[in-house]
Amino acid sequence: MSKRKPLVVVTRRLPDAVETRMRELFDVRLSSDDAPMAAETMAAALRDADVLVPTVTDEIDAGLIAQAGPNLRLIANFGNGVDHIDVAAALERGITVTNTPGVLTEDTADMTMALILAVARRVAEGARIIPDDEWTTGWSPTWMLGRRITGKRLGIVGMGRIGQALAKRARAFGLQIHYHNRRRVPAAIEGALDATYWESLDQMLARVDIVSVNCPHTPATYHLLSARRLKLLKPEAVVVNTARGEVIDENALARLIEGGEISAAGLDVFEQEPAVSPRLVKLARQGKVVLLPHMGSATYESRIDMGEKVIINIKTFMDGHRPPDRILPSML
Ligand SMILES: O=CC(=O)O
Numbered sequence: 001m002s003k004r005k006p007l008v009v010v011t012r013r014l015p016d017a018v019e020t021r022m023r024e025l026f027d028v029r030l031s032s033d034d035a036p037m038a039a040e041t042m043a044a045a046l047r048d049a050d051v052l053v054p055t056v057t058d059e060i061d062a063g064l065i066a067q068a069g070p071n072l073r074l075i076a077n078f079g080n081g082v083d084h085i086d087v088a089a090a091l092e093r094g095i096t097v098t099n100t101p102g103v104l105t106e107d108t109a110d111m112t113m114a115l116i117l118a119v120a121r122r123v124a125e126g127a128r129i130i131p132d133d134e135w136t137t138g139w140s141p142t143w144m145l146g147r148r149i150t151g152k153r154l155g156i157v158g159m160g161r162i163g164q165a166l167a168k169r170a171r172a173f174g175l176q177i178h179y180h181n182r183r184r185v186p187a188a189i190e191g192a193l194d195a196t197y198w199e200s201l202d203q204m205l206a207r208v209d210i211v212s213v214n215c216p217h218t219p220a221t222y223h224l225l226s227a228r229r230l231k232l233l234k235p236e237a238v239v240v241n242t243a244r245g246e247v248i249d250e251n252a253l254a255r256l257i258e259g260g261e262i263s264a265a266g267l268d269v270f271e272q273e274p275a276v277s278p279r280l281v282k283l284a285r286q287g288k289v290v291l292l293p294h295m296g297s298a299t300y301e302s303r304i305d306m307g308e309k310v311i312i313n314i315k316t317f318m319d320g321h322r323p324p325d326r327i328l329p330s331m332l
Contacts, residue, residue: 006050006318007071011037011058014078015300018307025315026051043067051314055079056294057273062089074323076313078306080104080297081244083217087327098313098325102161103305104297109165111296112212112242113173115266116154118290119238120210121146125287147236147263150174155208157201157224158215158243159185166212167193180204181215205232210240217244218332227252236263242296245270254279257288268292 005027013034014022022028029045031037036057037045045052046060047069054060055078065086075090075097087097118124122144129135129144137143154170156163159181167177177195184190184197198204201224205211211233215221225239225248233239239262241248250271256262258279266289270276273294283289297306313323 006314007048008051008053008076008314009045009049010053010078011042011045012055012078014053014307015303017304018311021307021311025311039064046072050074051076051317053078053310053314054085056081056084058084060085060090062086065089065093065095068093068095074098074314074317076310076317076323078310081216082327083244083246087332088329091327091329096317096323097327098310098317098323099327100306100309100313101325103309104302105161105165107299107302108162108242108296109169111268111292111298112162112166112214112240113169115240115242115268115290115292116149116170116210116212116238117173119240119264119266120149122287124284124290147238149210152176152209153178153207155179155198155204155211156195157211157213157247158221159195160214160216162242163212163214164189164193166214167195175210178204178208202229202232205229206234208237209234210238213239213241213243213247215243215247217246221247223247223249225249225253227256230256230262233262235261238263239265240267241265242268245273250277250280254283257283264288264290266290266292268296269294 008026009029010031012031019030042064046064046067050071051074053076072095075085075095077099080099080101082097082099085097090097126144152175154175154177156167156179159179170177177193178198179195180198180201227249230252239253253265254277257265276291280289280291284291309325313325316323
C-alpha cells in the first residue's frame with residue numbers, strides 16, 4: 001500500500017467524534033447530508049476510493065462491485081448485518097468486507113425486550129391516550145388490558161450474541177427460554193440461560209407464546225418465518241423482529257394478524273425499508289402491532305463504538321494486517 005493516506009468514502013453522516021477521528025487518520029470524503037447515497041455517487045465512490053464505509057441503506061450489488069476501481073480493497077460496513085452487500089462478489093474481486101459486531105448487542109437486545117413489553121402491555125397504544133385527550137374516565141378494571149409475560153414461553157430464532165443477550169433479559173422477566181439455531185450453543189451457555197433447544201423450528205413455533213427473530217438475513221433465512229410456519233403459531237402468539245425484515249414473510253404476517261390467527265407483532269425492521277406495508281401501518285393504528293423505524297442499535301454509545309470498530313478495521317487493514325471483523329466466506 002502506498003504512503004499516501006487512504007481515501008475513505010463514507011456514505012452517511014456518522015457521530016461527530018467518529019467523523020473527527022476519521023479526518024485525523026484518513027483522507028476522508030464524508031457525506032454532507034444524511035440521505036442514502038444516490039446510485040451514481042455510489043458508483044463514483046467505488047471507482048475512486050481505497051475504502052468504502054457504507055451502511056444498511058446502501059445496496060451494494062454485484063453490478064456496483066463490478067464498477068469498483070482498482071484501489072478499492074476494503075468495504076468497512078458501519079453496522080452488523082451485511083446482507084445489503086454482495087459479499088461473495090466483493091471477495092471474488094479481492095475486496096475485504098468487515099462489519100461491527102459485538103458493540104450493539106446489548107442495545108439491540110434491550111430494544112427487543114422493549115418491543116416484547118410494548119406489545120404485551122400495549123405501551124405504544126397507552127402512550128397516545130393522554131396526549132390525545134382520551135383519558136376521560138380514569139382508571140378502569142377492564143380497560144387497556146394486555147397480557148402477562150411472566151411464565152410465558154419465548155422462542156428465540158437465532159441464538160447468537162443478540163439472541164443470548166435477549167435470553168438473559170427475558171429470564172429476568174420470568175420468561176421460559178426456547179431457541180432454534182443452526183447449531184446448538186455450548187452446554188454451559190444453554191445451562192446458564194436454562195434454555196431449551198429445538199432442532200425443529202416448526203416444533204418450537206407451535207409451542208411458544210412469543211417468537212423473536214435474532215438471526216441474520218442470508219439466502220438460507222429469507223422468509224424463514226414463511227406463511228406456512230407463521231400458521232404454526234398459537235392464535236395468542238406475538239412475533240417480534242429486530243433483525244432483518246426479510247426473515248419474515250411480512251405480507252403473510254399482516255394477513256394472519258388481520259385474520260386473528262396471530263395476536264400481535266412488534267417490528268423494528270421491514271422488507272422494503274423505509275417503505276412499510278400499508279397493512280402493517282393500518283394494524284399499528286388499530287393497536288395490533290408496534291412499528292419502530294429500525295432503532296435497535298440507535299444509542300449514542302452503540303453508534304460511537306460502531307464507528308470505532310470501523311476505524312480499527314480500516315487502520316488494521318491499511319497497516320497490512322487482517323482486520324478483526326472480516327466477513328469470511330464460511331459466514332455467508
Ligand atoms: O441493523 C443494523 C446493523 O446491522 O447494524
